[in-house]
Amino acid sequence: MTSYYRRLTVGPTVLNIPVQPPTKSKLPVFPPRRPFNNIIQSSFGITLRSRKCWRVEATVRSAGRSEGGDGAKKVGPGPGQGPGPCSYSVEDRTVEVGSKRDRTVEVAVAVAVTVVLGVGNRVLYKLALVPLKHYPFFLAQLATFGYVLVYFSVMYLRYHAGIVTHEMLSMPKAPYLVIGLLEALAAATGMAAGAILSGASIPILSQTFLVWQILLSTIFLGRRYRVNQLLGCFLVTVGVVITVASGSSSGHSLKEAGIFWSLMMIVSFLLQAADTVLKEVIFLDAEKRLKGGSVDLFVVNSYGSAFQALFICLLLPFLSKLWGIPFSQLPNYLKDGAACFLNMGGTLSSGCDGAPLLPLLFIIVNMGFNIALLHLLKISSAVVSSLASTFSVPISVYIFTLPLPYLGVASSLPAGFVAGAIILVMGLLIYAWSPSDPSSAIPSPSS
Template sequence: MASYCRRITAGAVVSDRTIRLRQSSRTAEILRLPRNYLNQQRPVIVLRSRLLVVEAVGSGGGWERSEGGGREEKAVGPCSYSLAENRTVEAEESTSRDRTVKIAVAAAVTVVMGVGNRVMYKLALVPLKHYPFFLAQLATFGYVIVYFSILYLRYQAGIVTDEMLSMRKGPFLAVGLLEALGAATGMAAGAILSGASIPILSQTFLVWQILLSVIFLGRRYRANQLLGCFLVALGVIITVASGSSAGQSLKEAGIFWSLLMIVSFLFQAADTVLKEVIFLDAARDLKGGSVDLFVINSYGSAFQAFFIFLLLPFLSKLWGIPFSQLPNYLKDGAACFLNIGTLSSGCEGAPLLPLLFVAVNMGFNISLLYLLKISSAVVSCLASTFSVPIAVYVFTLPLPYLGVGSSLPAGFVAGAIVLIMGLLIYAWTPTVSTSE
């Protein structure tokens, strides 16, 4: 009988093989019965709401209602179910509230870590201003060691199971490839485009995520959610572009490099949607369980490092470093990072600032993946996007090693208002009216 369970929308009138249902809450789970069952038994409904009206089809059996507003009901007959509706509703409402709070807290942590990530990257480049490519490789290959060390400790503690580690590695390889391609194309375009134009083009990331979620996850978005996403992207563009020469920079760089940067965000969006698919598949393959974050982070980072290693000749050329001179460049970068030797002049702040960046960046990636796990790719993208105008404001403050901050763009307040309106509209849930 359990195999016939399905979910319907509130107020819907289902086929004559089931039950006509009207209720005040949004959804209820009903027991769908075989065609010949209606001639013998009374259909049974599993109650999930406080206010419920049932119009049963067929004959046989009956319903008993207790006094006190219908808080307790049970179906009687050959297929009886004892139902404690009040306890079920309260438990579901509590679970829903807990999930909302969990998502809100995770989103807030992601925003904070996103701001810290942008700020610390700028600070890390103060001592390593001549070695940004070294910093990128330090993060890429360093994460493999750190993530697998954490994965080993969590496996020893019993948090990571053998079933998790035996999951198919094909999706993880695809994650690593997408991340490597995103980094490669982003570096290539970033070397030509100005810093002000990149955050503007990065708003295509949200568009890609929505499209890919619709195509590969079958997700459908309400009109208010699409409008909210549009306003969030528009708010960031207004915030960053106001008072800057971003538009002129895009014209000077040419359409090819702008399109290449947009393609890099396509790779990154595909990466996050693929991770959401991995979480969904894991819930099925692990029989309701969930794969640990560090399984995805560890294997994804390992495959990303592998593909980055293959692309090193191409990437080093993008940074203006002949491949034959790459070993000496990495050696000098390591000396500056450790702040030792004759090249330590001008490397003040190392290794503390680069290590802080790596730690914050790792925390940002973990918080972003956790938010993706409990919500969706679009929600995680919105949280990351929200950190952009906050980071713009933080850079106006007198930060250590950066000196006097820059002034706010002319349209900062207007852009921030539009962005916040977009978030509120996205989060708004329209009230569903029910027919009597």
């Protein structure tokens, strides 16, 4: 009788230690009794229909979540957290059971939520500027400083509920400081370029955001992308450009604005891409510092928003000048903006119909969009979160063709909208397509 030996493990393989062949004392073999028709019978009533004897070892280890992106490593949970999703390993190949499917469903749901909130964010921003059409700078600062209050309040409640731990709060604050600086500089450069560029050209230039994310994640995270993923990102970018640019004078307005302001807007998206990649680095670093745990979203949002508000205050003279508001007149401007926002009657609030409901709806949805985007970044990658945000652009373009309140006559659908949307969806499908790996198949026991 020939003996065969395979080792099956449950959980990610940590050490690749060669296993010695079993000895006769460790591998009992039932002696054959009266072979009949190629059936071996034992005195114990066990019937073996094969001449191959199998010995199976099973070891259970914890399996952590798969970090976002390609080529990411598995991170196991910390001590005392119990085993994670089960997986098995045949020889030197590990295959997860259930966890990959669960992760895919979780990412798909997060993408859908992000897209819906992204569409709502874009539409409500346009609606919020109807009553505050003369005070967009006030709306931006209200959102910035309002987030600090809300995020820290939620983090305080989650800390007392035991969700936010002392270890999370004691993590280094230097990365949050850099996040605040990047977001403040991105806002400053974006405002400067946005004051010169047309509205149709900005979404086109924003597609460089995806390119920056791929480049920065390759450099700083060591991530490698397959050919289909790069092709998918390229088609997504082309689809958005066709959707937004068709039927508009964006190309002419870009030529009129000059190369300097276009480059300034591109730099703004570079800073935003660096911000998202840095947040992904924070999540990966937290896995090590918290021994398999993960930092809470509101810790990242709270400290990042606090430092952003700090740098916004330092850049306030420069930012107010970009909006055409002399710094000496800034207090009166903010006072008038607050009166229009509250819409409590009087001469200052005339023409502010829709406030404060529309601005408050925008702030709430924008906050939810930022949280959903950060959650998607946490469980996937910066590129996936960028693709989800990008997918909301053509949907928003279509929503603006509907008769929305306070916006008056609906805009017409661009001529190349359908073609651009088809190319964009094809790009998303190509990016999400994962070619099957024949080498990952489980060998048959008869082999």
